[in-house]
Amino acid sequence: AAAPPRGDWDPDPDEPEHPFFASDGDAGRSGGQRGRARDDDRDDLAGDEDDAEDGEGGARAGRRGGEKPKKRRGGCACLVVAVVLIGGGGGAAYYGYGLYQDRFGPPPDYAGEGSGTVVVEIPDGSTGIAMGNLLKDKGVVKSVEAFTAAQKANDKGTTLQSGFYTLHKGMSGESAVELMLDPKSRKTLIVPEGYRNGWVYAQIDGRLGLKKGTTADVAKSDWKKLGLPEWADDDKDIKDPLEGFLYPSSYSVSKGQKPADVLRRMVAQANKQYEKIDVVGQAEKLKLDSPLALVTVASMVNAEGKTHDDFRKMAEVIYNRLKPGNTETNGKIQFDSTYNYLTGRSEIKISTKEINSDPDPYNTYYHKGLPPGPIGNPGAEAFAAALNPTKDGWMYFVAVDGKEDTQFAKTLTEFKKLEAQFNASDAGR
Incomplete structure (x- = not known):
């Protein structure tokens, strides 16, 4: 889209004035084991960024005695x-x-309508500048001024409201404003790979304008009516029968719809995908106890793998630890992500005493084997890894930098070396 004519653009009134244009009297305004220490929960995808508005500072310099004020x-x-x-x-x-x-x-601006998909939450009471800051931080617009200028130029620009918007990266300010004014931008909910049901329920509440916790209550009371396959909920200790069945994809969600209908569509999408990859038959080939066990493995791979490159190795670690002859961990999978799922949090550090003493069925440090059910909603890439793991003998892994750099090991001795790297990295933080 064409940029506003140079002579017509009016910078934001709060924008600092360049010293060249100020009077002489104005001052310019200027893992696998305890060494892993990281987890799956990415609950902060849509809506956790802090809003910040540019402030004003500086002081006005006093005039010298006897001098006339300069023009x-x-x-x-x-x-x-x-x-x-x-x-x-x-x-x-x-x-x-x-x-x-x-x-x-x-102002600096992108050209065109952008590409890709970005979900942005605009909090209540956000000004144009606050909106622009959020969009710039998400990579939607190139500058705050490009957005505020386009908002000012659009007759309906001041009608933008709070809520969730599905936009694109690299949009011109004009395109961003136009799409935000289009009701379609507020109807699409994207469920990212690996996210927990708790996050999805909250998103549905927000899109439908419902009281917090409404969708979670519906899921708890009506889960049997939402189309789950017969092999779902095969363990009495499962905390949420819908976990693992709100398939990562995009869904149309707008006010007037019922939470149960939205959840039913997500479960139907999961059923479609699980039939496509033959979850039932593949679970048998992998010698897992049930189809749900395969969904659980994929959810753990998605939770533990911070980068896609290590998904297949992560899957092998799980299968190797499930083998009857495993004497390295004696049948225990020992994933922090399963413990954090049961507590509903995302802790980077969990004390050894705490994690080794909690008897909850989802604690894979305390119990052998897989947790009762999935700990998130795995996507296609996690399933691909779960169906085709590496066969290199991986048994351990450590995020040696406490974040993204996951290193794998085959023996306890190798693991101890990686753990030492993690501890050294942790001491330096």
């Missing part, structure tokens, strides 16, 4: 200065032109 230089005077600079040489001309652009040129 403020206006835009015309600045143009005269720019002309003089042009006459003074190429470098000066470039500098003068740059100052002119700073004041009167269009």
Whole structure:
């Protein structure tokens, strides 16, 4: 889309004034084992960023005794200065032109409607600047000014409301405003791979304008009516029968719909995908106890793998620890993510005493084998890894930097070396 004419763009009134245009009296405003220490929960996808608005500071310099106040230089005077600079040489001309652009040129902006998908939550009471900051942080627009200028230029720009918007990366300010004004941008809910049901329930509440906890209550009371396959909920200790069945995809969700209908569509999508990859038959090939066990393995792979490159190795770690002859961990999977699921949190550090003493069925440090059910909603890539793990003998893994750098080991001795790297990295943080 075309940028606003240079002479028509009015910077935000709170924007600091360039010292060149200020009066002389104005001052410029200027894992696998306890060494892993990381978890799956990414509950902070849509809506956890802090809003921040630019503040103003600085002080006005006092006049010297006896001096008359100097006249403020206006835009015309600045143009005269720019002309003089042009006459003074190429470098000066470039500098003068740059100052002119700073004041009167269009703000940095992308061109077109962008690509990809980004979900942005606009909190209640957000100003145009606050909205622009959120969009810029998400990579939707190139600058806050591009958004606020487009919002000001649009007749309906001031009608933008709080809520969740599905936008694109690299949008022009004009395109972003137009899409946010389009009801379609507020109807699509994207469930990312690996996210827990708790996050999905909260998103549905927000999209439908319901009281917090409404969708979770519906899921708890009506789960038998939502189309789960017969092999689901095969363990009395499962905390949420729908966990693992709200399949990662995009869904149309808008006010007027019922939570049960939205959940039913998500479960139907999961059934479709699970039939496509033959979860029942593949679970038998992998010698797992049930189809739900395969969904559980995929959910753990999605939870523990911070990068997609290590998914297949993560799957092998699980299968190797499930083998009857496993003497390395004696049948215990020991994943922090399963413990954090049972507590409903995302802890980077969990004390050894705490995790080894909690008898909850989801605690894979305390109990042998898989947890009772899935700990999130795995996506296609996690299933691909669960169906085709590596066969290199991986038994351990450690996020040696406490974040993304996951290293794998085959023996306890190798693991201890990785654990030492993690402890050294942790001490330096």
